[in-house]
Amino acid sequence: MRLKKLSDQRHTLAFRLTLWYATIFTVSSFLAFLIFYLTAASVVQGRTDEEITEEIAEFSHILRSEGIEALKKEVRNETEAEDTGEIFFRIFNSDGSAIIESDLSSWDPTEINETALNQLSRDGEPVFGTYHLPEKPYPVRIVYAKIGQTFVLQSGIVLDDETRIMAVFKKVFSATMIIVFFLATLIGWFMARRALSGVEEVTQTAWQISEGAFGQRVPVKNRGREIEQLAHMFNHMLDSIQKVIREMREMSDNIAHDLKSPITRIRGMAEITLTTANSLGEYEKMAANTIEESIYLLEMINTMLDISETEAGTDQPDLTRIDLAALVREVCELFEPLAERKELTLTVHAPMTLNIYGDLRKLQRLMGNLLDNAVKYTPVSGKISVSLSENETGGLILSVRDTGIGxxxxxLPQIFERFYRCDQSRSKTGSGLGLSLVRAIVKSHRGEIAVRSHAGHGSTVTITLPRLSTP
Structure with missing residues (x-):
């Protein structure tokens, strides 16, 4: 079980972030220590070279001021003061024959480097080199330098103290790097877990919701702007989903209720006719009523499909150039007989021509639904006014005003919901889909719709459409 948990941890984002943090921090520390090590080695070597250069300057001064015998004496004094295995001096002339040399028994073989001599002859500056001699456990620093006009000094010193210092530094460096790696891993793990704690809460909330806890939300805490935005957006998404689910449930209930009524009527008429009918006319009446109820059901189902397709964008409007003023007048003429039957006054205020790019069939349904509602919910002797005009931005304003029940x-905030019917309208026939379809058509034409109404004082529906609407 523990091995499985460890294996699972390797695939987590927290583990990968920790590994990246530890690697980057460790590599950065390694580079910093490496630079420090190289700098320290360079400083130590520089100090050694300075000491050797001072010896060369001293020998040159003795040779110039006191002669060769004094120089031999000084070389003996220097070698006696130091361990002969730690330092040596050799002075030779231009033909390579040694005239002064210290005890070289522990330095065998110490040959003359022709390349160094050539460089010394060419540049005139002391030539330093670090060598690893078989008989010496530590590196040796050897220098070739001119003293006087004709002599060359070859001197070597074992870098034992310097090497031991740098070896201790390497050990400390190695131990420090191990400690740094583990500290970086712990700090990286802590930082990664803290940074991802908000994501874990989102995951945990999503898991709880998948188990049925739809009311759960991600707590918004001060864990950084990105995590807060993620929590806000996730909660907003959950609210939207919950709203959709609630609307779907309500719509399902409304659909079931609205489908149940005509189906119940069809069944009731069929049962009554089958049990009591005595003539062919009664069966014909039942068939006619059944067809009428079926037409109502089909219209309601088709309207629901039209709304869904229009809102989802799958049924894009077929845009053509339309004279909206002529369309409004034509639809009003179709409703004129219905208005006269209820003794309603239907007036139209529209210019002779007002063009728009739109879907002719959809705009006809939009206008028909608005007038159908106005005629249906306006009592006898009421008034209905339809106006069409152009606003200052070049858009079109379509307004339908009535003196109905309001x-x-x-x-008012719920009238565009599917199947929603006000208490005053339940006595009238209808499915509660008319205004939902109107709003869907308006939105598909990139327009806006607004309703102003007061109970008992009529309603005004105002639609604003852009003059030229393209997909």
Whole structure:
């Protein structure tokens, strides 16, 4: 079980972030220590070279001021003061024959480097080199330098103290790097877990929701702007999903209720006719009623499909150039007989021509639904006014005003919901889909719709459409 958990941890984002952090921090520390090590080695070597250069300057001064015998004496004094295995001096002339040399028994073989001599002859500056001699456990620093006009000094010193210092530094460096790696891993793990704690809460909330806890939300804490935005957006998404689910449930209930009524009527008429009918006319009446109810059901189902397709964008409007003023007048003429039957006054205020790019069939349904509602919910001797005009931005404003029963303030925000019907409208026939379809058509034409109404004082529906609407 522990091995499985460890294996699972290797695939987590926290583990990868920790590994990246530890690697980057360790590599950065390694580079910093490496630079420090190289700098320290360079400083130590520089100090050694300075000491040797001072010896060369001293020998040159003795040779110039006191002669060769004094120089021999000084070389003996230097070698006696030091361990002969730690330092040596050799002075030779231009033909390579040694005239002064210290005890070289522990330095065998120490040959003359022709390349160094050539460089010394060419540049005139002391030539330093670090060598690893078989008989010496530590590196040796050897220098070739001119003293006087004709002599060359070859001197070597074992870098034992310097090498031991750098070896201790390497050990400390190695131990420090191990400690740094583990500290970087712990700090990286802590930082990664802290940074991803908000993501874990989102994951945990999503898991709880998948188990049925739809009311759960991600707590918004001060863990950084990105995590807060993620939590806000996730909660907003959950609210939207919950709203959609609630609307779907309500719509399902409404569909079931609205489908149940005509189906129940069809069944009731069929049962009554089958049990009581005595003539062919009664069966014909039942068939006619059944067809009428079926037409109502089909219209309601088709309207629901039209709304869904229009809102989803799958049924894009077929845009053509339309004279909206002529369309409004034609639809009003179709409703004129219905208005006259209820003794309603239907007036139209529209210019002779007002063009728009739109879907002719959809705009006809839009206008028909608005007038159908106005005629249906306006009592006898009422008034209906339809106006079409152009606003200052070049858009079109379509307004349908009536003196009907109106809509209460509590019902007004919900009138565009599918199957929603106000209390005053339940006595009238209808499915509650008309205004939902109108809004869907307006939105598909990139327009806006607004309703102003007061119970008992009529309603005004105002639609604003862009003059030229393209997909």
């Amino acid at each position: 809509i209460s303030e509590t019902d």
